[in-house]
Amino acid sequence: MYKIDILLKQKNRLFHTRDLGLLWQIQNTNTLYTQIKRYTAKGILIPVQKGLYTTVPVTQLHPFALGAAALHRYCYISCEYVLGQAGIIFQAGQSVTFVSSVSRKFTLGGHEFFVRQLADQFLFNDAGIQKDDDGISIASPQRAVADLLYFNPHAHFDNRRALDWTNVRDIQKKVGYL
Numbered sequence: 001m002y003k004i005d006i007l008l009k010q011k012n013r014l015f016h017t018r019d020l021g022l023l024w025q026i027q028n029t030n031t032l033y034t035q036i037k038r039y040t041a042k043g044i045l046i047p048v049q050k051g052l053y054t055t056v057p058v059t060q061l062h063p064f065a066l067g068a069a070a071l072h073r074y075c076y077i078s079c080e081y082v083l084g085q086a087g088i089i090f091q092a093g094q095s096v097t098f099v100s101s102v103s104r105k106f107t108l109g110g111h112e113f114f115v116r117q118l119a120d121q122f123l124f125n126d127a128g129i130q131k132d133d134d135g136i137s138i139a140s141p142q143r144a145v146a147d148l149l150y151f152n153p154h155a156h157f158d159n160r161r162a163l164d165w166t167n168v169r170d171i172q173k174k175v176g177y178l
Contacts, residue, residue, distance in 0.1 A: 007023065016069070
């Protein structure tokens, strides 16, 4: 089977350099980079950033998948983005807020991403975190409140009545914030 067939039959549309090496069973890095360079020149692979490629235009990618792939480490969507979508804070920015093991701010494909750094002991606790259909982890509004209160104990919530504060405290205890 040809490498292009293997690539285009994948459900995933975002690939890191090592993903392509595993997919094509290429161990020699020079051979791998030559193949990537050829497919990039032909327009089959589109570079997103160094070491990250896609088979579709960046504008067609879901922002959550794009941000998670760019981080290339465990992360989940939380804080201002989740609370803005849930109607708990009204002045949430346009950026997608991730929580991960690094702190970063970046823009890809016209989308802004803000990453808050959380200690591993709290980060890998999955209390209040679900996965969406694409496998991206997203915090529940209660977990997002618990996370935001960890980062900023004086955070303001516009719609406090929309929250189950008992559940928020339970999540804070499970994660270890309290």
